[in-house]
Amino acid sequence: xxxxxxxxxxxxxxxxxxxxxxxxxxxxxxxxxxxxxxxxxxxxxxxxxxxxxxxxxxxxxxxxxxxxxxxxxxxxxxxx
Numbered sequence: 001x002x003x004x005x006x007x008x009x010x011x012x013x014x015x016x017x018x019x020x021x022x023x024x025x026x027x028x029x030x031x032x033x034x035x036x037x038x039x040x041x042x043x044x045x046x047x048x049x050x051x052x053x054x055x056x057x058x059x060x061x062x063x064x065x066x067x068x069x070x071x072x073x074x075x076x077x078x079x080x
Contacts, residue, residue: 001024001025001026001027002019002026003026003027004016004026004029006028016038020038020039020040021040025039025040026039
């Protein structure tokens, strides 16, 4: 684990991120005191967001009497 100060981190963030991507870890220091640890994320830890199924809710909604395209046209015409 390498230690870098805040100034070095700002100046060499690209190089540091490349090293983190290969598995290295860094401790970022301010005035020689550790303030943060920078490590990579394993792909297994990244999960895509799960959105709830809204199919039942949509099925309960009443059918619209006017198509969305006609509704938009009417709204535009009202504005002038």
